[in-house]
Amino acid sequence: MSHDTSDRNLRILLASRPERAPSAENFTLEEAPVPEPGEGEVLLKVLYLSLDPYMRGRMSSAKSYARPLEIGEVMEGGTVARVMASRHPGFAEGDIVLSYSGWQRFALSDGTGLQKLDPARAPVSTALGVLGMPGFTAYAGLLTIGKPKPGETVVVAAASGAVGSVVGQIARIKGARAVGIAGGPEKCAFLRDELGFDAVVDHHAADFAEQLAAACPDGIDVYFENVGGKVWEAVFPLLNTYARVPVCGLIAQYNLGDAPPAGPDRLPGLMRQVLTRSLTIRGFIQTEFADQRPAFLEEAAGWIASGQLRYREDIVDGLENAPEAFRGLLEGRNFGKLVIRVAAE
Amino acid sequence: MSHDTSDRNLRILLASRPERAPSAENFTLEEAPVPEPGEGEVLLKVLYLSLDPYMRGRMSSAKSYARPLEIGEVMEGGTVARVMASRHPGFAEGDIVLSYSGWQRFALSDGTGLQKLDPARAPVSTALGVLGMPGFTAYAGLLTIGKPKPGETVVVAAASGAVGSVVGQIARIKGARAVGIAGGPEKCAFLRDELGFDAVVDHHAADFAEQLAAACPDGIDVYFENVGGKVWEAVFPLLNTYARVPVCGLIAQYNLGDAPPAGPDRLPGLMRQVLTRSLTIRGFIQTEFADQRPAFLEEAAGWIASGQLRYREDIVDGLENAPEAFRGLLEGRNFGKLVIRVAAE
Numbered sequence: 001m002s003h004d005t006s007d008r009n010l011r012i013l014l015a016s017r018p019e020r021a022p023s024a025e026n027f028t029l030e031e032a033p034v035p036e037p038g039e040g041e042v043l044l045k046v047l048y049l050s051l052d053p054y055m056r057g058r059m060s061s062a063k064s065y066a067r068p069l070e071i072g073e074v075m076e077g078g079t080v081a082r083v084m085a086s087r088h089p090g091f092a093e094g095d096i097v098l099s100y101s102g103w104q105r106f107a108l109s110d111g112t113g114l115q116k117l118d119p120a121r122a123p124v125s126t127a128l129g130v131l132g133m134p135g136f137t138a139y140a141g142l143l144t145i146g147k148p149k150p151g152e153t154v155v156v157a158a159a160s161g162a163v164g165s166v167v168g169q170i171a172r173i174k175g176a177r178a179v180g181i182a183g184g185p186e187k188c189a190f191l192r193d194e195l196g197f198d199a200v201v202d203h204h205a206a207d208f209a210e211q212l213a214a215a216c217p218d219g220i221d222v223y224f225e226n227v228g229g230k231v232w233e234a235v236f237p238l239l240n241t242y243a244r245v246p247v248c249g250l251i252a253q254y255n256l257g258d259a260p261p262a263g264p265d266r267l268p269g270l271m272r273q274v275l276t277r278s279l280t281i282r283g284f285i286q287t288e289f290a291d292q293r294p295a296f297l298e299e300a301a302g303w304i305a306s307g308q309l310r311y312r313e314d315i316v317d318g319l320e321n322a323p324e325a326f327r328g329l330l331e332g333r334n335f336g337k338l339v340i341r342v343a344a345e
Numbered sequence: 346m347s348h349d350t351s352d353r354n355l356r357i358l359l360a361s362r363p364e365r366a367p368s369a370e371n372f373t374l375e376e377a378p379v380p381e382p383g384e385g386e387v388l389l390k391v392l393y394l395s396l397d398p399y400m401r402g403r404m405s406s407a408k409s410y411a412r413p414l415e416i417g418e419v420m421e422g423g424t425v426a427r428v429m430a431s432r433h434p435g436f437a438e439g440d441i442v443l444s445y446s447g448w449q450r451f452a453l454s455d456g457t458g459l460q461k462l463d464p465a466r467a468p469v470s471t472a473l474g475v476l477g478m479p480g481f482t483a484y485a486g487l488l489t490i491g492k493p494k495p496g497e498t499v500v501v502a503a504a505s506g507a508v509g510s511v512v513g514q515i516a517r518i519k520g521a522r523a524v525g526i527a528g529g530p531e532k533c534a535f536l537r538d539e540l541g542f543d544a545v546v547d548h549h550a551a552d553f554a555e556q557l558a559a560a561c562p563d564g565i566d567v568y569f570e571n572v573g574g575k576v577w578e579a580v581f582p583l584l585n586t587y588a589r590v591p592v593c594g595l596i597a598q599y600n601l602g603d604a605p606p607a608g609p610d611r612l613p614g615l616m617r618q619v620l621t622r623s624l625t626i627r628g629f630i631q632t633e634f635a636d637q638r639p640a641f642l643e644e645a646a647g648w649i650a651s652g653q654l655r656y657r658e659d660i661v662d663g664l665e666n667a668p669e670a671f672r673g674l675l676e677g678r679n680f681g682k683l684v685i686r687v688a689a690e
Contacts, residue, residue: 057621228616242633247620253613263608268598270612271573274628275592276402276409281626283619288587 009034010319012103014069017059021330026059027075027323034106042088042114044081044099044107049319049340050128051077051326052162053226053251075103075322078133079342080117080124091116098127103322105342122304124345129337130311131300133286134162137248139296140289142167142224143174145246145282150175152221155212155238157231159197160187160312162337163248166300167224168197169309176222179215181231183332190335195310209234219243228252236270239279247283251330312336354379355664357448359414362404366675371404372420372668379451387433387459389426389444389452394664394685395473396422396671397507398571398596420448420667423478424687425462425469436461443472448667450687467649469690474682475656476645478631479507482593484641485634487512487569488519490591490627495520497566500557500583502576504542505532505657507682508593511645512569513542514654521567524560526576528677535680540655554579564588573597581615584624592628596675657681 008031015028037043058069058076069076079102083095088111091097098115101107117124122131129135148154154171158164159180168178168191180197182188183204191197199215201208212234219240225232229252239245273279303309314336316325322340329338353376360373382388403414403421414421424447428440433456436442443460446452462469467476474480493499499516503509504525513523513536525542527533528549536542544560546553557579564585570577574597584590618624648654659681661670667685674683 225616228613232616247616250613250616250620253617260609260611260614263610264605265608266605266610266612267615268573268595269605270615271570271577271592271595272598274626275595276628278628278630278633279626280628281619281624283621283623283625285623288623 007034008032009104009106011074011105012319012322013072013074014059016071017061018056022056022059022323022327024323028072029320035108037085037087037108039087041108041110042083042091043085044079044097044101044109045084046079046081046099046101046105046107046319046342047096047345048080048125048128049077049103049322049342050079050132051322051329051338051340052134053249053329055326056251056330076100077102078128079107080127081107082345090114096124098132103319105319122301125313125315125339126311128339129162129313130166130304130309131297134337135166135300135311136289136293136296137286138163138166138224139170139300140286140292141246141248141284142170142222144289144292145280145284146171146222146224146244148174148176148222152176153179153216153218154222154224155179155181155216155220155235156224157181157203157227157235158251158332159191159200160335161226163226164224165191165195165311165336166309169195169303171222172196172198173303173308179212179220181212181227187335190312194312203231213238222246224248226251236273239273239277241277243277243279245279245281247281248285251332314338315341317341352379353377354449354451356419356450357664357667358417358419359404361416362406363401367401367404367668367672369668373417374665380453382430382432382453384432386453386455387428387436388430389424389442389446389454390429391424391426391444391446391450391452391664391687392441392690393425393470393473394422394446394448394667394687395424395477396667396674396683396685397479398594398674400671401596401675421445422447423473424452425472426452427690435459441469443477448664450664464690467646470658470660470684471656473684474507474658475511475649475654476642479682480511480645480656481634481638481641482631483508483511483569484515484645485631485637486591486593486629487515487567489634489637490625490629491516491567491569491589493519493521493567497521498524498561498563499567499569500524500526500561500565500580501569502526502548502572503596503677504536504545505680506571508571509569510536510540510656510681511654514540514648516567517541517543518648518653524557524565526557526572532680535657539657548576558583567591570594571596581618584618584622586622588622588624590624590626592626593630596677659683660686662686 013028096117154176156164156167160182171178177198179199180191188200191200201211220238225247226249228250314334319342358373363371441462499521501509501512505527516523522543524544525536533545536545546556565583570592571594573595659679664687
C-alpha cells in the first residue's frame, strides 16, 4: 500500500475508542477510490487538515456538545481544500475553500458550510488557525466572557498554541497584562520575545505555582481555561474578586478516562471560592458567537497587518502522520498551530 | 441575671469559632449598660434581628467577602430598630429604621447606613426579609444572572426560606416554571398551595434525585444555588445547555469545616460539564447590584400588593434564643424567614 498515490483516496477512520491517550490502534488507514461528484456536488482535494484538542472528545462515546463519532467513520476535522471538479454552480475548479472534510485526501461536498478563501489575503492555512476556529475561539471567549479591562491581568495556558497565543495578544491589544503559561524554554522565549507577552511561566518548573504567583502580583482577573489539571490548581488561589473564567477546553484531562479521579473532593472548595469571590465560570463553544465572526475576521486581519497579532504554525507533512501528530498535540509536543499538510498547494 | 430588664443592654458575642455546627459555647451573653448617644449619634432599640446563613461565615476565620468577626465582638446582623434618643439631625425619637446593629438590644449609630422605614407601607419586619436583603438577593441574582425566559425551568432549594421563596415566585412572575426543593411535607405543601410553585420536591425523600428529574421533564435552565451538597448532586445531571447557576449560598457545607472532604474528586467532572454544556456558574453578593435596589423595592412592593409575591416569617421571641434559632436555621428547622423579636414594637 502506498500513501503517495495521489489518484487514490486515503482516509483515516476511528477504529476503536481510546480509554486514555489515543494510540495507533485507535485509527485505521484505508485506501479508497477517489469519489465522483454527483449533480450539485464538488470534489475537494484536501491541502491542510487542522488538528485540534476537541477531536479527542469526538473519539469518546460520552455525551458532549456534538454527537460522538461512530466506529468506522472518517475522523472529523476542519480542512482547507482545492475544488478539483465542480457540478455546483457556486464553486469552480481551482477555488480554495474552508471545508470540514476530515482526515482524508479527497471528499465530496454539496456546498454546505464551504467558505471560499482568498489566497492573496493571507496564507490559506491561517483559515484553520489564527483566522479560523481557534483564533475566533480566543476572540469570542476573551472579549465576550473574559471582558478584560485595561490594566487587568489575563492568564492563559497552552499560550503558544493556536488559541492561547491569540488570547494573550488580544488581551494586550485591549490594554490588559498578558501572562502566558507554556511548556519549555523555547515556547516561553517565543511568547516573551516574539509575541510580547508581559510575563511567561514554564509549567515544567518545579516551583511553577510560586512562579505564577510572582508573575501575577495583582492577582488574576481573567483566566482563559483551555487546559485544566495542575494549571487550574495554581491559578485558582490567585483569582481576584469578580474574576472571569471562560472555559473552552480541558486538554489536560481529556485522556484521564471517565471515572472521577481519587479524592480529596475539590468541588466544595471550588464552590466556596465561586461564592466568596463572586467568580464567573462559563463554558463555551465558539459556534455560540457566530454572529461575531465577521467582526473578528475584519479586526484580526487588521491586527495581523499592523503586526499586533502574530502567529506560528507547526506543519507536519503527510496525512498518514496525523494520528501520531494528534497524540503529540494532547501532550503539548506541538509548537504553534498544528496543521497537517495533506497535499502541496 | 435577668434578660427582661429592658433598661440594661444585652449583647451576644462571638466567644469562640465553631469548627462545624455552632453550639451554645460559641456565644457569650453579656449584660451591659445602655449606651448614651454622643453628639451626632442616635440610640437604637432593636425590635427585630434577622438571622441569615451568611453569619456562619463571619464566625470563621476563613477569608471571605467580608472580614471575619473577632472573638469577643458582638455578632453581626441586620436589624429593625426604633430611635430612642437622637442627637443626629436626620433622625427623630420614634423613627423606625433598618440598621445593622447586630445581636444586641441597644446600639448607637452615627447614622451611617440607617434607612428610615414607613410602618404604614408594610410590616417593618419585612425590611429584613421579602423587602430586604434576602428578597433583593433573590431578585438580583435571578434576574441579572439567572435571566429566566418564559417557559424555562427554574429550580431553587431551601425554597420555603427567605431567599428561595422569592426566587420561585419571581420566576413565575417572569413566565418560567418554578420547581422548589424543601424539607418535609408541611413546607412542600406551603410552596405548592400558598406560593403557587409548579412542582415541589421533598429532599428528605429516599428517591429525591428521581423525583427531581421527574419534576423537570425539560431539564433545568436556571438553578439558583443557595444550598450545595446533595441537592447540587441531583441538580447537576439535569442542567441544560446554556444553563445559568447563580450561587448566593452553600448552607449545606457551611458546617463541614475547612478540610476538603474525601474523594472521589468531582471537580474534573464539573469542569467537563461546564465545557460541554456551556454552563454559567456565577457567585454573587447582593451588594454588587446595589443600583437595582430602588427598582426592586418598587417592583416587589407592587407584587406584594397584587398578591403575586407572598411571604412567611418564622418569628422567635427573645434575643437570648438567637443562638439556638441560628443553629436551627443551618439545619433547616425554620419555616420561612427567621427573625428574632428582640422587643415589642
